[in-house]
Amino acid sequence: MHKQGLTETRYNHLIAEKKWQILWDKKKFFEISDVDISLPKYYVLEMFPYPSGRIHMGHVRNYTMGDVVARYKRACGFQVLHPMGWDAFGMPAENAAIKNKTDPAKWTYDNIAHMKGQLLKLGFSIDWSREIATCDESYYKQQQSLFIDFYEAGLIKRKKAKVNWDPVDQTVLANEQVIEGRGWRSGVEVEQKELTQWFLTISDYAQELLEDLDTLDQWPTKVRLMQSNWIGRSEGLQIDFIIANKPTDITIDVLRVFTTRHDTLFGASFCAIAANHQLVEQLLNSSYDNINELKNFVATCQQQATTQEALDKAEKIGFFTGIYVLHPFDETKKLPVYVANFVLIEYGTGAIFGCPAHDQRDLDFARKYSLNITPVIQAEKDEEGQEIDLGKAYTRDGLLINSDFLNGLTTEQAREMVAKRLELQTHNNEPVAKRIVHYRLRDWGISRQRYWGCPIPFIHCEECGLLPVRRKDLPIRLPKNVSFEIPGNPLLRDEEWCAVTCHQCGKNAKRETDTCDTFVDSSWYYARFTDPNSNIPTDTQKVNYWLPVDQYIGGIEHAILHLLYSRFFSRAMKKTGHLDCKEPFKGLFTQGMVNHETYFINDNGVPSFFEPAEIYIQQSDGKRHAYTIESDTLVQIGTIEKMSKSKKNTIDPSDIISDYGADTIRWFMLSDSPPEKDIIWTAEGIAAVYRFVQRFWRLMQRSICLSAQDSRGFDTSNVKEIPQESMNILKAAHKILHDYTQALDSLRFNVCVALIYSFTNNFDTYIKEKESDKNLAPAEIAVIDEVVKIMLRIVEPIMPHLTHECWQLTGNETELCLLPWPKVRQDLLIVEEIVMPVQVNGRRRAEIIVAIEATDEDIEHQALEQELVKEAIKGQLIKRVVIVPRRIVNIVVGQ
RNA sequence: GCGGGUGUGGCGGAAUUGGUAGACGCAAGGGACUUAAAAUCCCUCGGGUUAAUAACCCGUGCCGGUUCGAGUCCGGCCACCCGCACCA
Numbered sequence: 001m002h003k004q005g006l007t008e009t010r011y012n013h014l015i016a017e018k019k020w021q022i023l024w025d026k027k028k029f030f031e032i033s034d035v036d037i038s039l040p041k042y043y044v045l046e047m048f049p050y051p052s053g054r055i056h057m058g059h060v061r062n063y064t065m066g067d068v069v070a071r072y073k074r075a076c077g078f079q080v081l082h083p084m085g086w087d088a089f090g091m092p093a094e095n096a097a098i099k100n101k102t103d104p105a106k107w108t109y110d111n112i113a114h115m116k117g118q119l120l121k122l123g124f125s126i127d128w129s130r131e132i133a134t135c136d137e138s139y140y141k142q143q144q145s146l147f148i149d150f151y152e153a154g155l156i157k158r159k160k161a162k163v164n165w166d167p168v169d170q171t172v173l174a175n176e177q178v179i180e181g182r183g184w185r186s187g188v189e190v191e192q193k194e195l196t197q198w199f200l201t202i203s204d205y206a207q208e209l210l211e212d213l214d215t216l217d218q219w220p221t222k223v224r225l226m227q228s229n230w231i232g233r234s235e236g237l238q239i240d241f242i243i244a245n246k247p248t249d250i251t252i253d254v255l256r257v258f259t260t261r262h263d264t265l266f267g268a269s270f271c272a273i274a275a276n277h278q279l280v281e282q283l284l285n286s287s288y289d290n291i292n293e294l295k296n297f298v299a300t301c302q303q304q305a306t307t308q309e310a311l312d313k314a315e316k317i318g319f320f321t322g323i324y325v326l327h328p329f330d331e332t333k334k335l336p337v338y339v340a341n342f343v344l345i346e347y348g349t350g351a352i353f354g355c356p357a358h359d360q361r362d363l364d365f366a367r368k369y370s371l372n373i374t375p376v377i378q379a380e381k382d383e384e385g386q387e388i389d390l391g392k393a394y395t396r397d398g399l400l401i402n403s404d405f406l407n408g409l410t411t412e413q414a415r416e417m418v419a420k421r422l423e424l425q426t427h428n429n430e431p432v433a434k435r436i437v438h439y440r441l442r443d444w445g446i447s448r449q450r451y452w453g454c455p456i457p458f459i460h461c462e463e464c465g466l467l468p469v470r471r472k473d474l475p476i477r478l479p480k481n482v483s484f485e486i487p488g489n490p491l492l493r494d495e496e497w498c499a500v501t502c503h504q505c506g507k508n509a510k511r512e513t514d515t516c517d518t519f520v521d522s523s524w525y526y527a528r529f530t531d532p533n534s535n536i537p538t539d540t541q542k543v544n545y546w547l548p549v550d551q552y553i554g555g556i557e558h559a560i561l562h563l564l565y566s567r568f569f570s571r572a573m574k575k576t577g578h579l580d581c582k583e584p585f586k587g588l589f590t591q592g593m594v595n596h597e598t599y600f601i602n603d604n605g606v607p608s609f610f611e612p613a614e615i616y617i618q619q620s621d622g623k624r625h626a627y628t629i630e631s632d633t634l635v636q637i638g639t640i641e642k643m644s645k646s647k648k649n650t651i652d653p654s655d656i657i658s659d660y661g662a663d664t665i666r667w668f669m670l671s672d673s674p675p676e677k678d679i680i681w682t683a684e685g686i687a688a689v690y691r692f693v694q695r696f697w698r699l700m701q702r703s704i705c706l707s708a709q710d711s712r713g714f715d716t717s718n719v720k721e722i723p724q725e726s727m728n729i730l731k732a733a734h735k736i737l738h739d740y741t742q743a744l745d746s747l748r749f750n751v752c753v754a755l756i757y758s759f760t761n762n763f764d765t766y767i768k769e770k771e772s773d774k775n776l777a778p779a780e781i782a783v784i785d786e787v788v789k790i791m792l793r794i795v796e797p798i799m800p801h802l803t804h805e806c807w808q809l810t811g812n813e814t815e816l817c818l819l820p821w822p823k824v825r826q827d828l829l830i831v832e833e834i835v836m837p838v839q840v841n842g843r844r845r846a847e848i849i850v851a852i853e854a855t856d857e858d859i860e861h862q863a864l865e866q867e868l869v870k871e872a873i874k875g876q877l878i879k880r881v882v883i884v885p886r887r888i889v890n891i892v893v894g895q
Numbered sequence: 896g897c898g899g900g901u902g903u904g905g906c907g908g909a910a911u912u913g914g915u916a917g918a919c920g921c922a923a924g925g926g927a928c929u930u931a932a933a934a935u936c937c938c939u940c941g942g943g944u945u946a947a948u949a950a951c952c953c954g955u956g957c958c959g960g961u962u963c964g965a966g967u968c969c970g971g972c973c974a975c976c977c978g979c980a981c982c983a
Contacts, residue, residue, distance in 0.1 A: 010934090221899080222900075222977085225898070225899060225978080226898095226899090226978055228898095229897090229899095229978075229979055232982070234982075257983080258983065259983060260982090260983065272983095314981080342981045342983095343981080343983080344981070344983090347981095347982045348982075348983065351983095352983045353983085359983070360896080361981055361983080438982085440982065556977090619922090624922095671907090672907045673907060677907095677908095679907085680906090684921060685907090685920085685921065692920090750907095750908075753920085754908085754909065754918070756919095757918095757920065761919090836915090837914080838915095839963085839964070841963075841964090842962095842963065843964095844915050879963085882914095882963045882964075884914060884964095887911095890914085890963050890964060891963085892964090
């Protein structure tokens with residue numbers, strides 16, 4: 001291209017993006033076929049998608065961030081693993097099958113094909129040769145093998161337990177999948193059922209999972225905290241209260257309670273047990289007098305709603321059993337035992353002692369049943385010296401009162417003293433109390449009574465009992481052509497599939513019909529990516545080279561579920577010899593959502609929503625008004641919310657890619673908002689980015705046109721021969737390179753974007769001046785060339801197609817994405833002169849330009865010379881002059 | 896209730912971690928080019944005093960403190976957001 005012959009062209013994203021995507025794919029730039037374990041590695045991973053059918057903006061934002069990191073790290077010399085796969089098992093495929101009478105497998109693989117096509121158009125630098133879907137036989141075969149290993153190592157158990165049953169989805173749910181008493185998918189209230197289920201023994205790892213959170217210094221504190229709360233460690237005391245008047249037919253002679261407030265033991269005035277406590281069960285099966293009343297009460301408790309509002313309003317009610325227990329320090333004191341609706345069987349021992357003065361629930365209860373309220377902690381006085389409100393339980397620390405030998409001790413000392421004494425006290429040769437650590441974390445129930453999941457590789461033999469399938473018989477494949485017309489688990493009804501011959505005794509046996517929770521599938525996929533075709537779950541050498549994942553990126557919604565399960569899985573896989581790292585994700589980044597405003601009309605109090613595509617916006621008297629395109633009806637502009645089908649405020653990424661291009665959408669996703677915060681999608685915003693894409697293209701065309709002139713081999717390290725203006729732009733470019741690299745290292749993409757905008761403005765001004773200059777000096781040509789190279793290289797991770805297209809204009813042979821990251825020239829960051837603001841008593845009065853080597857005396861002298869400074873000082877005494885090197889001058893004056 | 900976070904123009908947000916608050920982008924207003932539109936380019940844009948793009952005053956949720964100097968640190972409030980929760 002020649003300067004005179006230049007006619008600026010518009011950048012055609014449709015042609016350019018297609019061209020580069022084909023080339024990258026053909027040259028396999030992003031595939032790692034032969035791993036060189038002597039190279040430094042970097043594993044960047046984004047949470048793999050569920051193949052719902054279409055890519056949404058959340059995916060685009062997530063994978064754009066990952067791609068920028070991957071491209072950047074490659075340029076920094078790392079061997080980068082950046083794979084993609086599909087979390088492909090799960091309910092939606094089955095629901096679709098029920099609705100449309102399709103095969104879940106076909107539905108899933110069709111969706112994968114479509115979504116992969118969408119992802120390819122975004123130009124992500126993904127190693128597609130490693131693509132896996134969790135519903136692939138080759139994947140779940142290895143998962144079944146892992147399952148058997150875990151079983152043999154005691155990491156999986158089959159046990160009878162109360163589980164959460166979702167009556168709509170007809171399956172069991174893990175505790176983590178129950179939100180406010182409702183199934184996380186179906187939204188209906190879950191029921192409690194006693195079933196024999198498969199459990200992963202995650203609770204054995206509670207302490208380790210908790211402690212090791214401290215090592216995850218590249219995780220958001222928030223996520224670590226959420227996990228810590230979920231594991232819910234509490235140190236307390238388990239105390240056995242001796243039953244004073246044991247009724248006949250009752251085998252229990254002590255009531256075991258758990259408490260963290262044993263310092264308040266002298267304030268105890270009753271005990272309470274859960275409605276489904278063992279003692280209640282025994283009473284119901286005994287010759288107990290009030291058996292009918294008790295039955296009724298238990299029924300009332302079980303009907304109790306578990307929603308938040310209901311719990312807030314629910315009255316504390318109890319039923320006196322007629323049983324009394326002895327106070328462990330004072331046998332003359334007998335505490336009545338109640339069945340109470342606020343005591344949970346799941347927590348602790350399902351029984352408590354109540355201390356009304358220092359626990360709000362106990363106080364409410366005590367008031368209702370006229371039980372003693374004895375304060376045992378001296379309440380602090382408030383600011384006005386008033387005793388703190390007695391209507392409320394005093395739950396803070398303080399000094400002990402009314403507590404015999406504990407009087408005067410602090411709460412902490414009292415706890416220690418109580419524990420010590422009760423540990424020594426015995427009943428039937430057993431210590432009355434034991435210090436225990438209780439965790440909220442329960443074992444992870446993974447049985448699902450569904451078809452579209454990984455079959456659990458076990459058989460039930462009438463003779464031999466429960467047996468794992470032999471390895472050589474793996475995988476246990478899902479049956480094909482299954483009917484979904486009857487509700488419930490199709491596997492259970494498939495007699496042909498269920499019937500097997502026991503490999504041990506040769507008799508008839510039945511296949512296990514439960515499948516794995518899909519969270520099992522996603523708990524180890526990051527390990528499988530390191531060698532997706534291996535005929536064992538992981539290739540030790542490869543998995544240990546690549547793991548841990550250096551940067552994992554995904555949504556905060558997985559803070560507990562997926563991330564906790566994965567942390568457990570890596571430990572379990574370590575124990576069974578499949579890999580050698582405890583923590584699977586070294587760095588974690590949780591990105592914000594993509595939001596959009598909503599449009600609706602009020603239809604008799606019910607909002608009826610419109611898609612952004614159905615709406616146009618007009619401005620009048622400073623306000624925005626929305627109208628429907630179809631009929632010009634005025635609609636209301638609602639709140640800005642997460643894009644969702646129900647609010648119809650979604651934008652299809654594919655439409656944006658065809659209208660504006662992948663680079664535009666990628667740039668938009670990273671601009672403005674910090675990556676951890678939500679971003680607001682606007683039509684104006686995306687149009688503005690597109691303007692920038694065109695502007696950048698024009699600027700690069702013009703710059704490359706200038707730099708194409710002969711620079712006669714000028715070397716820009718000859719700084720003395722570079723004219724001032726060009727020197728300034730070269731320095732600015734290196735400063736941007738420096739700042740940009742720093743921002744990228746800390747994933748502050750929005751700052752990167754702003755830096756590029758800013759520098760583009762400067763460079764544009766500079767190029768305009770140089771274009772009017774007929775005879776550019778070789779030094780100037782060389783500077784333009786260097787600046788263009790830096791710009792293109794650093795923008796490439798975000799807008800790879802556009803920058804490759806520009807790079808092609810320079811005539812360089814090597815593809816841009818293969819070039820190393822530019823080195824910051826430290827000599828160019830050094831400034832000779834600095835602008836220093838001069839303050840008088842902290843108020844800025846003037847600015848001085850000083851040489852870098854200027855002494856404090858020089859600076860002070862120059863500062864005091866300023867007219868405005870003189871005026872501000874006028875008549876006052878200079879007390880002190882603060883000079884912060886390279887920053888600021890502050891003159892402190894006074895009378 | 897417990898735990899955590901956030902608060903900066905009309906909006907999204909910068910601010911070298913204690914050193915010129917408002918970078919950059921959006922929106923808005925004005926202008927140039929054009930028959931017109933699109934596209935592009937230029938200017939203004941926190942509030943106030945002012946002829947002024949001279950200078951000064953106020954200004955980072957509120958009150959106070961530390962400091963030569965506070966958006967940044969400390970104490971106390973207020974508001975909003977998120978997570979957990981009859982957890983003993």
